[in-house]
Amino acid sequence: MVKRQIPRPAEILDLMSFKKLDLDPKHRRLAAALTVEDLRRIAARRTPAAAFDYTDGAAEDEISMERSLQAFEDIEFHPSILHDVSEVNTSTQILGGSSAQPFGIAPTGFTRLMQTEGEIAGASAAGAAGIPFTLSTLGTTSIEDVRAANPHGRNWFQLYVMNERETSYGLVERAAQAGFDTLFFTVDTPVAGARLRDTRNGFSIPPQLSLGTVLNAIPRPWWWWDFLTTAKLEFASLSATGGTVGELLNSAMDPSIDFEDLAEIRAMWPGKFAVKGVQTLEDAKKLADLGVDSIVLSNHGGRQLDRAPVPFQLLPQVAREIGQDVEIILDTGIRSGADIVASIALGADFTLIGRAYLYGLMAGGREGVDRTIEILSDQVERTMKLLQVPTLADLTPEHVTQLSRYSRLDQEGSPRLP
Template sequence: MVLLLPSWGRTPHVTKGKLMAKVQRQLPHPTELFDLIKFKKLDLNLKRARLSDAQTIDDLRKIAKRRTPAAAFDYTDGAADDEISMNRARQAFKDVEFHPSILNDVSNVDTSCEVFGGPSALPFGIAPTGFTRLMQTEGELAGASAAGKAGIPFCLSTLGTTSIEDVKAANPHGRNFFQLYVMRQREISYGLVKRAAEAGFDTLFFTVDTPIAGARLRDKRNGFSIPPQISLGTVANAIPRPWWWVDFLTTPTLSFASLSSTGGTVGELLNSAMDPSIQFSDLEEIRSMWPGKLVVKGVQNVEDSKKLADLGVDGIILSNHGGRQLDRAPVPFWLLPEVVREVGKDLDVTMDTGIMHGADIVAAMAMGAKFTFIGRAYLYGLMAGGEAGVTRAIEILAEQVRRTMQLLQVETIDELSPKHVTQLTRLAPRTQVHNLEHS
């Protein structure tokens, strides 16, 4: 027996005992065709068009790579030695399993939070980056301005290419932080601390992971130096990117707040400026002269976190410098839960390194981070389109943060907790054997 079902406009057809539905065909009416097909409106603003097409930070990275000479792009994109630390940090965020709740009203989510005694509209800020105007001539001014408009903090590096005062002018009402390297010439560092305080910067990052420069092999292979050196390879790489060179050659020459000499590779400049002899006494000296919040950047183990908490610093940043210093260094995201457990009640525990997606930020906040910082993600946006590109990077991450929170069904950042995240294990330490020679 064949059961006949309603055809809903289709003609039933039986073949070898099976009921088949034959779709009726007709020529579309022109008006119906235009209703079904909408042509994308042409945007004559090419920068706006390419940035609006970017849906992820990786999309911005691809644009940046097309538009930026190899040496400048690789300085941003690369890390130390075999780049193991950087890749592990990114993989750690990929190795996350989320655990959403159900039936919670998330029609409106609040992404705001507080860090280092002040507000932020989003749970991330812009990390300090050196030599930024070499990536794109708008440099730190673009980052500070975009951060201010988004309501998030911006941090200027000692090795930034824009003055403290100019960053303040670009972000007059937002939160500005200053990242300090203690240099061989202490007077330079002390002068920068004073200028940052006078300009109204509210937080100082005392950086502890850079006694010397890491082995930036991409920079050495590219012959990357400041100022850029011209070679046949440089010329060949520049030909399809004339806009970068026009920008570079028609804007003010690079200037550094802390360096009087700028000849040599980045590693050589760092080694000539940094002091490998800095100690806890230097931290105490800076504490005595800084009126705002004092944060130690580059912490990589629990013991140092506890020591810093006992010293009364206001916060720490778990960081391996984006994998740009010691390769095979600890992954901050893996370190985060134990550090939060030990010192999270005593100071603000924040982190950077490896963040390329808003879900990474949500995962870090769920595991106890008070805040996060983005470096490369911001620079990819900068290279892709100046301030507009930085704004697009912030928009992408903000949208991903909101979407992830809604899918987890949490309404506020404070609702995030370790129950929402499992850090899946890819690498685990082997049991260490002590006193093997006596066994």
């Protein structure tokens, strides 16, 4: 028999503790977000559907995006034991400089449409965290203003080659003059992908008021207030706006670019040179032979060619073949620190986050981006400690197994392992 007694009030009070009430609603919602997916849910509540879906969506049936996310879920970790991980070092060297974490912020277009602080929030948060920030050609903040927001950090510039070549050349010169240390030459966007969510939402640049957008705005007045009371959208390259995102891309991009254009741009650029949008081993080898500083394995977040290769699944083969010759950066599908650690273990030198950063931006502006970086950094450190690896260099392919829910067919139609 358990002996029972009536508790004394003082004993009950000892057990009770109350959190200090936070009167700032932004602080409360960001503190309650423990994962990137939590930030995504907050972003969906606070952002009009057209702007949120532009970020959250992908091309056509969104199969590439779903497969890229699934690939990270389908991994198995293999932890070591009895290694001292009282201290772990998450810093790394990439493209001639340092980063406090093995991830940086990817280039994203039309960012101030997601939340009015846009690239300024991303660049300043990246600088504070000691990680690189990448400005897109289709960014909504000028090269010079990004530099001002992140004067002592690492700024990278992502370049599309435009129909008006002088525009592209001018951007390269401006980025170099502003002290950006790396150029990302993007090769997967000869035309815009069919982003059906945008078409269905009637999403245009700038946003147009309609009955649907007005109704959708009613529970989100703060977004429209920010949009209407802040500076007019500026683009890093486009001199005119008006139309859907696809129409703008198709009018601006040059589908004729080739290796001669790559060589021409590379000759203009004084810093490190990376090629973004590599999706086959053969192209990766060719670029390594040309001596580029880095290749970025990316299917553009699934926003271009649907059913494109999954970069994370392509990574081990590329790393084995050319990992000693060129730095490999992985983009697409990263939503957690565990995804980042798995990528480094399988041969990536660095990773990029795009949607994850934008979810934080939509959830809370600069503070939301800080929260994204904090969540991912904590997850990276915790995963390393649980794998019992004190440095990123200690991660090896033996720490990760890629599982697969499907097998590929060879040219004769027989099943083979991926």
